[in-house]
Amino acid sequence: MRVHVVSDVHGNAEDLARAGDGADALVCLGDLVLFLDYADHSRGIFPDLFGTANADRIVELRTARRFDEARDFSRSLWEGVDRKAATLAAVRKQYTELFAAFPTPTYATYGNVDMPTLWPEYAGPGTVSPGTTVLDGERVEIGGLVFGFVGGGLRTPMNTPFEISDEEYAAKVEVLGEVDVLCSHIPPEVPDLVYDTVARRFERGSRALLDAIRRTRPRYSLFGHVHQPLAARMRIGATECVNVGHFASTGRPWVLEW
Numbered sequence: 001m002r003v004h005v006v007s008d009v010h011g012n013a014e015d016l017a018r019a020g021d022g023a024d025a026l027v028c029l030g031d032l033v034l035f036l037d038y039a040d041h042s043r044g045i046f047p048d049l050f051g052t053a054n055a056d057r058i059v060e061l062r063t064a065r066r067f068d069e070a071r072d073f074s075r076s077l078w079e080g081v082d083r084k085a086a087t088l089a090a091v092r093k094q095y096t097e098l099f100a101a102f103p104t105p106t107y108a109t110y111g112n113v114d115m116p117t118l119w120p121e122y123a124g125p126g127t128v129s130p131g132t133t134v135l136d137g138e139r140v141e142i143g144g145l146v147f148g149f150v151g152g153g154l155r156t157p158m159n160t161p162f163e164i165s166d167e168e169y170a171a172k173v174e175v176l177g178e179v180d181v182l183c184s185h186i187p188p189e190v191p192d193l194v195y196d197t198v199a200r201r202f203e204r205g206s207r208a209l210l211d212a213i214r215r216t217r218p219r220y221s222l223f224g225h226v227h228q229p230l231a232a233r234m235r236i237g238a239t240e241c242v243n244v245g246h247f248a249s250t251g252r253p254w255v256l257e258w
Helices: 045-050 052-063 067-078 083-101 116-121 166-176 207-216
Strands: 002-006 025-028 106-108 132-134 138-142 145-150 181-184 220-223 233-236 239-243 254-257
Touching: 045 052, 045 083, 052 067, 083 116, 145 166, 166 207, 181 207, 207 220, 207 233, 220 254
Parallel strands: 002 025, 025 106, 106 132, 145 181, 181 220, 220 239
Antiparallel strands: 002 254, 138 145, 233 239
16 A cells, blocks of 8 residues: 655645545645745735735734734734635635545645645545545545544644644544554654644644654554654654645645555
8 A cells, every 4th residue: 555645735736636646545634824934925815805014014923923913913904804704715725726636535634724624625525625535633544554634733822723622633633542653743742743844933833743652552643734854754652744745836745655
């Protein structure tokens, strides 16, 4: 069996359409939407609505961890704009293209910038991606191995669309039980796995994932979220922990074979 795994697609539909080539299945660990490209401030929903100069400013404030100023600045831009309508229209446009690029079969879970309430419109029978199965706090067997999926992120000052409490996240991890491959958007809470060397900050990782790895000893823990990790791979006991990469930049899936 050969499974290709991607995460942090962030609008890269062109490479996504080829990500399943040669694989028996594709696994996507979320963050399909591109709100703002921190490497190219002209790309994403935010600059489409407010221009590159304003995107430059919001990135500057967030990178400096001046989150209150960033929120105030963002709020001033949204004045007079129907934020919900504008955001939903832009996300729907991206989702139409991205979900149509998924091969069959694809198994996907949400990232912290995704909007789970919209996914039923794009994944499953009768949609643009009929071969895509969405899983969150759920298991599926692929080629004799049990894959468990946990979507979303934990709460942060960034206040991205799909952040949940530590307790709610832990409950989703707990319900999975023992799996062969533990799939999540965010990493387990290990400093080397959650530190982003370019952003120069620690992202949120999950203590519940780390506890589950130590307790249930899956073969693999696969995740994304941290775009430039200090460590992309490490072993925790019997488990190989792998950041599958920032697909938006690399355009290459991580390959799992057995």
